[in-house]
Amino acid sequence: MAADKTPSRGAAVRIDRLRKTFGSAVAVDSISLDIPAGSFVTLLGPSGSGKTTTLNLIAGFLSPDAGAILFDGAVVSDVPTHKRNIGMVFQNYALFPHMTVFDNVGFPLKMRTKLASADARTRILETLALVELNGFEARYPRQLSGGQQQRVAMARALVSHPRLLLMDEPLGALDKKLREQMQFEIKNIHRSIGTTFVYVTHDQTEALTMSDLIVVMNHGKIEQAGTPRRLYETPENQFVADFLGGANLLPGTVAAVAADHFGVAVEGGFTVQVPRDRVVANAGDAVSVLVRPEEVGVALTEDRQAGTECVAGTVTAVGYLGDSLKLEVAVAGIAIGAKLARVRGLSIESGQRVYVSWPRASARLLLRSAR
């Protein structure tokens, strides 16, 4: 074991009022963000949200129009890409087709270190073992499957123990099963080496599964940043609520402000109560009430319990998902989606009159004029 075995400590990355435009299009709109050393941070957003541009700015492939990027407190704006000590996994892996797996993985060592070839060899084999790809050293990339290429790309990015690892939708090209497996492997690798990971994806499941911190981006701005649980359970606006998991957003206006809850008049003519939590709203504000589909219950008879909302509606769509049932119920012209655990014997059909209910505590008020 000649190579240093201590896990490289990750860099703390600070993004300070970073801005990048392409012509008249603002790709990244003065965002600021602190990425703690050694954390796994996911930039999540739809295409065109600025997440990949942000990643390319961190990599140094693009230079910002304004603002700065700091690694461990030092501004890197003038540091060229190859001196930033970063590893990166590209969406289509970007493996060198004219090099073997061994040479691909060894490339960063050759460029960055003066390791003797025996030491380099040890390090390359160690890294290949980390991604469970021993025995493939002599193969060329095109002789590997997508999943294997993905592992080679990981190994190449990690081999020189960079202080920061960037990943640009690295699992996008894999099938679902492999993707889920790789999510856990990437998370395990992160835990074992302690490098800071910045991961870009538009897949909310990936983001929720792997991240310490999720940064939801839209139109070049950060909508909200926080832990997966925080973003899912207490989203600050409709976009975040909608992007992370299924969401029912019932449009309405604040009708009453009580000590512990709001009364909201939902468009269509029914009123619901929503906990006040830390949300600030005044009577008359245009709002949306967020109700997660998995919180929604559906029953054939009215069953008003304390602490639940219950409204009548008509089933408009039924989807059978095997382990669960997906329903859409029209309540006073508003569609409410429900995701029910499979109930043996229960049969619900389109057109049926049903009662939709959810625990009041699970609902959340979102200001519609948030942006």
Added chain:
Amino acid sequence: MTVPVADPAPARISLDRALVPALLLGPTLLWIFFFFLWPLGLMVWQSFIVKDAFSLDHYASLFTTPIYARALWTTFEISIICTVGSLILGYPVAYYLTVGDARIRAVVMILVIIPYWLDYIVRSFSWLILFGRRGLVNRFLVDVGLIAEPLQLLYNLGSVLVGMIQIMLPLMILTLFGAMLRINRQLVAAAEIHGASPWRAFWSVFFPLSLPGVYAAFLLVFIISLGFYITPALLGSPKETMISQIIMLVATELFDWPLASAAGVLLLAVTIAVVIAYNRTFSIERLWGGKEA
């Protein structure tokens, strides 16, 4: 007359299968056969016949007459230098066309393509105007006072090469450019983020990946150079006589058609041999782990 009762569909499919390729390819195949393969066959046949009998005499005289062997050697020499010269001049231009600033790129592209459209006879003649004893270059040098007497710029190896390289350069550049466009530029980014300076990223990634294009362009330019006729005839001296000139001379001045045919066949055989040897040596796909699945 009876009407066929059977379902006509299967018969029509098989008719289409035979007819469509015949209609699509037939005219060109016929053309190639009558105006290329047939005369080519006649030429090959003629080159082996002496007084109605099979003989290698024509080939023997090709190899034993010094002027012919000399011309064959000169042809190779000039073609190699011309191809290497075009490559050295053309590669950086093709690279710039691939990675450079978009506005300048458009201008460079036009500068490359315009001469490509001009007839090469015109281009060869233009060097006479430029390089002649009373040509623009000599007059300028004399007027400036750098030289007292006009230089002999024409009718030597240098002028032949200048003319040929100028003619082949656009083809070299465009072939290289086409190949370079297919290189995934993200690979260069991947090299840089993993520690390679732009210079090292170029040499370790872009350049090796451009080699298939280099090999293809080299072969193309080399083979076309082998058949050059007008340019060495206009810009060269007898010392720069190439094999095409010999073929022309033997056929139209000496009226020795069988000997001209033999020279033509020899040029063809040598060219094919070069292509085969070349493909064996530079099979890049095989080197990098087989063709893409």
